[in-house]
Amino acid sequence: MRRRGSAACGRAFNGATILSVDAERHDRAEQTHNEAASRHDDAAKFWRSRGDAERADLEERNAQIERDAADLERERARLARRDGEVPP
Numbered sequence: 001m002r003r004r005g006s007a008a009c010g011r012a013f014n015g016a017t018i019l020s021v022d023a024e025r026h027d028r029a030e031q032t033h034n035e036a037a038s039r040h041d042d043a044a045k046f047w048r049s050r051g052d053a054e055r056a057d058l059e060e061r062n063a064q065i066e067r068d069a070a071d072l073e074r075e076r077a078r079l080a081r082r083d084g085e086v087p088p
Contacts, residue, residue, distance in 0.1 A: 022076075022077075022080040022084075023077040023080035023081045023084070024077075026074070026080060027073075027077050029069075029073040030070045030074050033066045033070035033073060034067070034070045036063075036066040037063045037064075037067045037070065038063075040059045040060070040062045041060070041063045043059040044057075044059035044060045044063065047059060
């Protein structure tokens with residue numbers, strides 16, 4: 001079984017082409033995490049407006065986790081582009 005991931009994709013197959021696909025995959029993942037963060041922000045506002053601070057705090061924490069995940073995906077995409085000399 002072949003491992004998936006930036007290192008495996010870039011070196012096991014076809015250089016820049018695979019890294020470009022890998023970067024695009026990370027770009028899509030970043031967008032997904034950003035969208036999830038936005039939904040959690042909305043949920044936090046919803047719960048706070050109803051006086052449920054505990055649920056609002058939980059949603060705010062979750063939104064931050066999603067933003068952090070988006071940052072990681074953005075960094076992975078940047079590295080894939082750098083390694084494959086594919087322009088951003």
